[in-house]
Amino acid sequence: MNITENPQNALFTVFGLLDPTEPPKPRGASQRAFRLDSFYVDEYRGVFSCACACGRSEPLLVASDDFRKINRLNHLYACPVCIQEFKSAKTMKDKLEVWLRQNKREIEADQHLHLPKHTEILFDASSGTTIRTRRAVFQAFFEDELASKQFVMTKCNDEFCINPYHLMICRSPAGKITPEMKHDVVVWSSTLGWSNLKIQHQIQLKYGRSVSKRSISNIKRSWQPSDVMKMS
Ligand SMILES: [Zn+2]
Ligand SMILES: [Zn+2]
Numbered sequence: 001m002n003i004t005e006n007p008q009n010a011l012f013t014v015f016g017l018l019d020p021t022e023p024p025k026p027r028g029a030s031q032r033a034f035r036l037d038s039f040y041v042d043e044y045r046g047v048f049s050c051a052c053a054c055g056r057s058e059p060l061l062v063a064s065d066d067f068r069k070i071n072r073l074n075h076l077y078a079c080p081v082c083i084q085e086f087k088s089a090k091t092m093k094d095k096l097e098v099w100l101r102q103n104k105r106e107i108e109a110d111q112h113l114h115l116p117k118h119t120e121i122l123f124d125a126s127s128g129t130t131i132r133t134r135r136a137v138f139q140a141f142f143e144d145e146l147a148s149k150q151f152v153m154t155k156c157n158d159e160f161c162i163n164p165y166h167l168m169i170c171r172s173p174a175g176k177i178t179p180e181m182k183h184d185v186v187v188w189s190s191t192l193g194w195s196n197l198k199i200q201h202q203i204q205l206k207y208g209r210s211v212s213k214r215s216i217s218n219i220k221r222s223w224q225p226s227d228v229m230k231m232s
Contacts, residue, residue, distance in 0.1 A: 014080060039078070048064065184202070196213040197213065
């Protein structure tokens with residue numbers, strides 16, 4: 001049975017209410033507003049309206065008499081969609097994705113976001129391989145499947161930050177210059193006389209990586225005539 005099917009079922013799943021009374025419709029202005037785990041609760045005469053922060057479910061209505069009897073059947077109070085996701089999340093990656101979806105509207109761009117325990121790599125049970133944490137965050141948050149050529153980098157300078165708003169896609173990871181790339185830079189500049197711009201373009205084409213013109217200059221500067229022989 002799908003727990004989202006029926007609001008009465010939801011009152012059991014979410015609040016542990018076995019035999020809830022039919023709640024009246026909220027009328028007039030909210031008398032009191034407060035937070036209950038994932039819920040924004042508004043109290044009206046005779047009824048509490050509980051709207052999950054994820055924004056994916058209709059608010060749950062609980063009659064005031066019942067509201068006194070609620071208890072946490074699950075780890076937290078949240079809408080049935082959130083609870084179902086929570087229950088089926090097994091790996092750290094699943095749990096992180098669930099959390100991101102549930103807190104999508106709560107994540108703000110103006111501060112860094114950290115995991116309780118930082119990890120660079122997550123296990124992806126669906127593919128049986130690993131995935132970089134930031135890549136998983138970006139894909140889950142923006143609901144965008146990235147191509148293998150697309151890499152996720154941070155825009156902020158906090159090395160532990162995973163705030164999706166502080167991430168960006170780039171075509172290739174910066175940096176890591178391999179011995180083969182160095183070899184090509186030396187050959188292309190010394191033998192073929194190519195400009196740094198042309199070398200940069202060619203590195204991008206051949207290796208799918210972006211290397212700064214400064215790095216290319218540095219490779220050329222540190223070049224010794226015997227290097228080409230050694231690397232060939
Ligand atoms: Zn929810
Ligand atoms: Zn940040």
